[in-house]
Structures are given as structure tokens and as C-alpha cells.
Amino acid sequence: MGIREVYKGRNIDEVLELLDKYRNDCRIIAGGTDLVVHLRHKRLNPKVLVDISDIEELHGIKKEGEFIEIKGATTFTEIVKSNLVNKQLIGLKEAAKSVGSPQIRNRGTIGGNICNGSPAADIVPPLLALDSTVLLKSKNKEREISLEELFLDKGKVNLKENELLYSVKFKKINKNQVLSFSKLGLRKALAISRLCISVFLELDKSKECKRVKIADGALGKHGVRERKVEEFLLGKRLNEETIEEGAIILQEEISHRLQGRLSLPFKKEAVKGVFKSAISKALENLH
Amino acid sequence: MKKIKLTVNKKEYMLEIKEDTRLIDLLRDVLGFTGVKEGCGEGECGACTVIMDGDIVNSCLVLAFQADGKEIITIEGVESEEEIHPIQQAFLDVGAVQCGFCTPGMILSAKALLDKNPSPTREEIRAAISGNLCRCTGYNKIVDAIERAALYLKRGK
Ligand SMILES: Cc1cc2nc3c(=O)[nH]c(=O)nc-3n(C[C@H](O)[C@H](O)[C@H](O)COP(=O)(O)OP(=O)(O)OC[C@H]3O[C@@H](n4cnc5c(N)ncnc54)[C@H](O)[C@@H]3O)c2cc1C
Ligand code: FES
Numbered sequence: 001m002g003i004r005e006v007y008k009g010r011n012i013d014e015v016l017e018l019l020d021k022y023r024n025d026c027r028i029i030a031g032g033t034d035l036v037v038h039l040r041h042k043r044l045n046p047k048v049l050v051d052i053s054d055i056e057e058l059h060g061i062k063k064e065g066e067f068i069e070i071k072g073a074t075t076f077t078e079i080v081k082s083n084l085v086n087k088q089l090i091g092l093k094e095a096a097k098s099v100g101s102p103q104i105r106n107r108g109t110i111g112g113n114i115c116n117g118s119p120a121a122d123i124v125p126p127l128l129a130l131d132s133t134v135l136l137k138s139k140n141k142e143r144e145i146s147l148e149e150l151f152l153d154k155g156k157v158n159l160k161e162n163e164l165l166y167s168v169k170f171k172k173i174n175k176n177q178v179l180s181f182s183k184l185g186l187r188k189a190l191a192i193s194r195l196c197i198s199v200f201l202e203l204d205k206s207k208e209c210k211r212v213k214i215a216d217g218a219l220g221k222h223g224v225r226e227r228k229v230e231e232f233l234l235g236k237r238l239n240e241e242t243i244e245e246g247a248i249i250l251q252e253e254i255s256h257r258l259q260g261r262l263s264l265p266f267k268k269e270a271v272k273g274v275f276k277s278a279i280s281k282a283l284e285n286l287h
Numbered sequence: 288m289k290k291i292k293l294t295v296n297k298k299e300y301m302l303e304i305k306e307d308t309r310l311i312d313l314l315r316d317v318l319g320f321t322g323v324k325e326g327c328g329e330g331e332c333g334a335c336t337v338i339m340d341g342d343i344v345n346s347c348l349v350l351a352f353q354a355d356g357k358e359i360i361t362i363e364g365v366e367s368e369e370e371i372h373p374i375q376q377a378f379l380d381v382g383a384v385q386c387g388f389c390t391p392g393m394i395l396s397a398k399a400l401l402d403k404n405p406s407p408t409r410e411e412i413r414a415a416i417s418g419n420l421c422r423c424t425g426y427n428k429i430v431d432a433i434e435r436a437a438l439y440l441k442r443g444k
């Protein structure tokens with residue numbers, strides 16, 4: 001490792017200053033649960049590291065008017081423990097709970113999960129289904145973009161070299177709405193998820209889908225919103241038939257997207273069960 | 288080189304470290320706490336588990352400079368000079384130690400659990416040690432041992 005300088009960031013301004021100064025030579029480190037593994041395999045070779053894991057302003061989950069804001073260095077353990085991540089947001093809590101192991105959840109952060117850009121990042125699908133935005137800060141600037149726009153390609157995010165992911169925001173969820181999550185892992189406790197789905201659902205009085213948003217992980221180059229399935233379900237009642245038909249549309253989407261991949265036959269089969277489980281978890285948690 | 292200050296097993300250290308040193312290397316090679324084991328080096332096995340500010344972490348994934356100002360507990364800090372810790376006693380009594388490679392990490396995960404939750408269910412115990420792999424015991428004995436340790440600790444009070 002050719003690391004020449006390391007800084008333990010004490011506040012945001014100091015971090016932004018360092019990022020601006022060192023630019024491409026520099027990397028942020030939060031929990032290190034992705035980065036230290038990349039360093040070990042020499043997939044990355046930064047000269048400078050800036051630790052943000054102990055900056056208080058980058059931790060926590062709070063209400064901001066009609067939004068909930070999760071700060072960039074908030075750990076999975078903090079998400080699991082938060083009261084704001086309530087019954088309606090069960091999918092966010094379950095996604096955080098499903099990550100790695102207690103040790104990984106104590107260190108791994110939401111910002112690291114997003115910025116590492118893995119297709120299998122578990123916290124991403126629930127955040128996509130919530131239509132989240134991300135607040136990115138640099139020395140003299142800040143910008144807010146949708147989370148969806150942040151993902152460019154596998155392992156590639158739309159983050160400038162001097163930018164910090166400051167927070168993730170989404171609209172508070174109402175009593176008649178719910179977010180669910182379902183995941184298939186290869187091993188029970190430890191597995192980068194091979195497949196997960198999150199569903200945001202609101203039914204109207206006649207039990208028809210008033211709002212439905214579906215996102216999945218490990219079924220593309222990054223987390224993906226499944227708009228074809230959403231469009232199909234919108235305005236329909238969720239019963240065995242419509243759910244089955246939704247699952248078939250999802251399978252078609254995936255066949256298209258993962259064409260030629262060895263994992264396709266397995267994923268195409270598996271996705272059906274995970275989709276149905278995510279939908280039924282959503283229905284269970286609506287009242 | 289980078290100067291850091293941290294507390295390990297209640298003792299404070301001021302150290303100069305190389306920038307890319309991992310916490311596990313600092314604990315084992317510089318400070319001699321060889322109860323911290325390196326298995327996979329990638330966060331998968333939990334052999335390198337230590338308690339940092341009250342929570343378990345994989346010391347193979349923490350860079351030493353990140354631990355500046357932190358309080359660390361390794362297995363060496365769990366036992367006192369005269370006697371072993373009730374959790375260790377329970378592991379021995381139940382026969383939850385075979386080759387012993389996973390044991391320090393297991394005991395620290397158990398300690399972090401019992402410090403926060405003195406009467407865990409078996410399910411909670413399993414979840415708490417889910418980041419610690421054991422190739423030998425098949426886990427049941429370890430869960431038994433942690434259940435028993437909870438009793439020992441309550442009796443001791
Ligand atoms: C054993 C093991 C099991 C795992 N299991 C899972 C799993 O089940 N599901 C899952 O999704 N992931 C899993 N992971 C991956 C990893 O733990 C997560 O992706 C975690 O969220 C990464 O966060 P971190 O804080 O550790 O990131 P770091 O490793 O510190 O950083 C990752 C990348 O993001 C950048 N970065 C971090 N924070 C910011 C920020 N605020 N702004 C800008 N850039 C930033 C860093 O520069 C780096 O490039 C696992 C990892 C291991 C080792
Ligand atoms: S050596 Fe750290 S988790 Fe395996």
C-alpha cells in the first residue's frame with residue numbers, strides 16, 4: 001500500500017478542504033469494510049485517506065419537515081436501532097439488519113454502501129423504492145440529486161473527486177404506506193446478497209395500488225427501479241393472479257438485462273419467490 | 288508515520304504507526320496482544336474480533352489510525368491475573384473449545400452481547416455470534432456456553 005498521509009477528520013469543513021486539496025490521490029474511508037478489502041487486493045491505490053467515521057455531524061437519522069434525513073456515515077447498527085425507522089419502514093430496517101454480521105453492521109455505513117457502487121448493496125433498493133435523494137457536498141458547493149442518478153455503472157457513481165455524500169433524504173412515510181424488503185442470501189449470516197427486492201406500497205380504499213415502487217439489487221449493474229412492473233400493478237388489486245403476472249414481467253425484464261450471464265437461469269427462477277415474499281411482507285405490514 | 292493515542296485493555300498508549308497499519312497488526316505485532324487472531328483478513332471469519340468503544344468490530348478491517356482516541360478490549364483484557372472470566376469458565380465447563388482459534392473472538396462477541404443484554408434468548412445469542420465462524424464445534428456448544436455464562440454472571444453479582 002502506498003498510503004502516505006492519513007487524516008482523522010474532526011469536522012466536515014476539514015474533510016472538504018482535504019478532499020479539495022488532494023483530489024484524485026485521496027479517498028474517504030468510513031467503516032472501511034469495503035475499502036480495506038479493496039486495498040488488500042490492490043484494486044485501489046490511494047495516497048491519502050480521510051477518515052469520516054467519527055464525525056458526529058455525519059451520524060444520525062432525523063426528521064426534517066416532511067422528510068427523513070440519514071447522514072452519510074450512519075452505520076447499519078444505528079439504522080436498525082433508530083426509532084424513526086418504524087413499522088412502516090420495516091424494509092429499511094430489515095435491509096440494514098441483513099447486512100453481513102454484527103461486526104460489519106457496527107462499522108459499515110450507508111454512505112459507504114452507496115458510494116462503493118456494488119450491484120448487491122443491500123441498502124440501495126429500499127432507498128430507491130423511497131425515491132431518495134442524496135446531498136453531495138464539496139468545498140464551495142453542494143448539490144442534491146436523486147439516488148437513481150448517482151449510479152453510472154457497476155462500481156461507478158456520479159461523485160466528483162472532491163465530493164462527500166453528506167446525507168440521504170426521503171419523504172416521511174404515511175400510516176397507509178409501507179416499505180418492505182426481501183433478500184436471498186447464499187449463506188444465512190454472511191453473504192453479499194445475491195438478490196434482494198424492496199417494495200413501497202400504498203393502497204386506496206378499494207384496495208387497489210395507489211402508489212407502488214419496486215427496486216431490486218444484484219439484478220443489474222447497480223440497484224434498479226422496476227418501472228414496467230410498477231406500471232402494470234398500478235391501479236390493480238394485489239391478488240394471486242396480478243402478483244403472478246407482475247412476477248413474470250419482472251422475469252422478462254431480468255432476462256433482458258442479464259442476457260448471457262451465467263447467473264441468469266438461477267436469478268430468473270429465484271426472483272419470483274423473492275418478489276412474492278416482498279409483496280406479501282408489504283401487505284402484512286399495511287395494518 | 289502518524290501519532291495516535293488509544294486505550295487497550297485499560298492501559299493508555301501513545302504510538303507512532305505506519306499509515307497503512309491495520310488495527311490487528313498494531314494489536315498483535317506492536318503491542319503483543321496475540322489473542323487477536325487473523326483468519327481471513329477480510330471480515331468473514333471474526334477471529335480478529337475486538338471490542339471498540341463497546342461494540343465488536345473486525346480488527347482486520349479497521350485501520351489503526353482510525354482507532355485514535357478509542358478504547359479497545361481484547362481477550363487479554365477480559366481475564367484478570369488471578370482468575371479467568373465467567374464467560375471463559377462457561378466455555379471450558381461446557382466443552383465449547385476445540386482447536387480454540389475462534390474462541391477469543393467468540394468470547395468477545397459474547398461479552399459485548401451480555402454487557403448489553405444479560406438474559407439473551409438462544410436466538411439472540413446465535414445472532415450475536417453470527418459473525419464468528421467456528422470450524423470445529425457446530426455452534427450448539429458455544430450457544431450453550433453463552434447461556435451458561437449468563438447464569439454465572441448473574442450469580443456472581
Ligand atoms: C464480510 C463482509 C460482509 C458484507 N456483507 C454485506 C451485505 O450483506 N450487504 C451489503 O450490502 N454489503 C455487504 N458488505 C459490504 C460493506 O460492508 C458495505 O458496502 C458497507 O456499507 C460499506 O460501508 P463502509 O462505511 O465500510 O465503506 P468504506 O469501505 O469505508 O468505503 C467504501 C467506498 O465508499 C466511499 N465512501 C464511503 N463513505 C463515503 C461518503 N460519505 N461520501 C463519499 N464517499 C464515501 C469510500 O471512499 C470507498 O470508496 C460486506 C462486507 C464484508 C467485508
Ligand atoms: S481475520 Fe478479520 S474477520 Fe477474518
Ligand code: FES
Pocket residue numbers: 383384385386387388389390420421422423424
Ligand atoms: S473451536 Fe476450532 S474454530 Fe472454533
